[in-house]
Amino acid sequence: MVEEHDPEDDKFDFDNLLTEQVRRELTHDNLKPLSGTEFDPEQFLKSVPPNKNVSFLDREIDAKKLYQYMVSYMKVYYDISTEMDAFSKIRQTMDDQLWDTLCYIIPLLCRQVIHEALRHEPIIVTSHPDLLIFGDIHGNFNDIYYINRHYISNSKYDHYRFVFLGDYVDRGPKSVEVVVFLFTCKLMDPHRFILLRGNHEVQKVNKKYGFQALVEYIFKDNYVKSLDITKLIYQSFNCAFNFLPLAAIVKQDGHKSIWCCHGGVPSSYLKATNKDKPWTIDELNALSSHLKPNSLVPSAHASKKVLALNEILWNDPLPRRVRSKPKLQNKLFYRNMRRGGHCHWFTEPAVIAFCEVNNLRLIIRGHQYKYSKEHGYGIDCDGRLLTVFSSSNYCGIENNVTGYVVVNGEMIVTPSVLRKNTESEQYRKFNFFEIKVNPKTKQITDVLL
Ligand SMILES: [Mn+2]
Structure with a gap:
């Protein structure tokens, strides 16, 4: 073709x-x-x-x-x-x-x-640990100041790499x-x-x-x-x-890898063949071999390649409140009209399948404030999905705790509180x-x- x-x-x-x-x-x-x-x-x-x-x-x-x-x-x-x-x-x-x-x-x-x-x-970068991973920032420069002061410019973290999961602009x-x-x-x-x-x-x-x-x-x-x-x-x-x-894979010999991206698992519905099988990382990489996604814009006219790559940025886990609904049809993905219809909700079986086929043990993603506002991070899908959010005083009105994630040389993953709400409260008006x-x-x- x-x-x-x-x-x-x-x-x-x-x-x-x-x-x-x-x-x-x-x-x-x-x-x-x-x-x-x-x-x-x-x-x-x-x-x-x-x-x-x-x-x-x-x-x-x-x-x-x-x-x-x-x-x-x-x-x-x-x-x-x-x-x-x-x-x-x-x-x-x-x-x-x-x-x-x-x-x-x-x-x-x-x-x-x-x-x-x-x-x-x-389009999918590979990195070794040690890593510090931060979620959405959304125009909150005071959080960047905090991250710089305590981590980027702190000699204790000299040998760490820094991963930011996207959403730097808008809302701040x-x-x-x-x-x-x-x-x-x-x-x-x-x-x-x-x-x-x-x-x-x-x-x-x-x-x-x-x-x-x-x-x-x-x-x-x-x-x-x-x-x-x-x-x-x-x-x-x-x-x-x-x-x-669009994504980073954290690799270390003798360990399963970790997938980091903004949204989550792209839906297998977009595959030309084997629609029930999840995307392999090689396939996703191949999608972009001729296509640096110069315009990753979901639309009715977008190609399947653009849409599949786009879903890495947009997808969310299936909302918890609907998971036990009898109406659900045991599908891996459900179309998400809440975010415009060009992306999907992924289920826990979709996470398990994506992890299995790609030798992953964990997905670390941002994108959703609601799963992380109390602790700065949220764990889901039986420990295979970690959502982290790093923009405090979100939209200038929230009083949320923010988080970050450490991945050390032994691939031990530790999500932690970045700032308690009391710590960032004095800067609330700055947002x-x-x-x-x-x-x-x-x-x-x-x-x-
Ligand atoms: Mn987002």
Whole structure:
């Protein structure tokens, strides 16, 4: 069969965003701060350009410098003990400065992280332990600050790799900062960080659930000559999201493996043959051999390949309340209309079958707040399914406990509390979206909640 090729996919190629005209216009002398702060994007760049007419987009970021800048921002932003007002003038000024500076850095960062790291990764990556695994973040930069302070920058975890299970954006006010920070980490140390794709790292989703509105709010109407910088920033993020891997397999000699992804087990209904047999990891890998899922968009026109890969990001376990209903027909998967109908609920037998055929003993996934809000994680399917969620004060209104998972060298899996609700309570107001009084705020809050 001939490989389906959707010409729409070409639009997702990052380099196609950057026409020659765009390149020519984005020179250093043409950059201007959005809100008139002192700003110096040069401070994160590797070298001085040989001449002033070199396009800013052809420059290179020094990831360590950008990392240090983001960390020092977080320290001041969240640790001003005498000034706990989340909406204080100090913080507004800090935001203006940060956004002015990041504005021109973001397209560069996205391009560089694709070229130096993401495009070299297969769609299902393999990793050895030791690992720390974190669930959904959803724009909560304070949680990232906490994770950085206690784990990423803690020498005790120097030999650990970090897996994030996706859903970095939407529903939280600092989605831009979260992605910039994680991409910076990825660029700084590509082997130490595994950033998986969540269903919100899909343009069709994040244009509806807050991220696009947030980018437009932060970067306002910003043009350099005829180039719409705000649009470039939003598209740059989504281009990079298209290159995120969909799952990770944790392997260690002498042990069964662990499957990590955002949603869960893809349904076998999508297989051309052997519909009762679960997907093998080799088959899933083969699906993507010609298809880096440049547009993992579920739709009536999407190919079966796209849909099967898409389900890794979207599927949920069958809700507990319906499991004992006599009406159920002993199927492995049930179509999930709650999430738009292009994905499935998977049953415990589906989990067992997927694990058996792939020599897995456990699936670790995010995606669902409701199974983890009391302990930060939830165990299901007789210990074969672990859901973890790492965004505290979810949507700025919840008071949930968050979790993370440790997988050590002997493949011992330990889910733990990341932050108790009392620990994160003082930062609760930082996860509200109404940061500034702005005519657009209400509209943005509406899409967020
Ligand atoms: Mn999700």
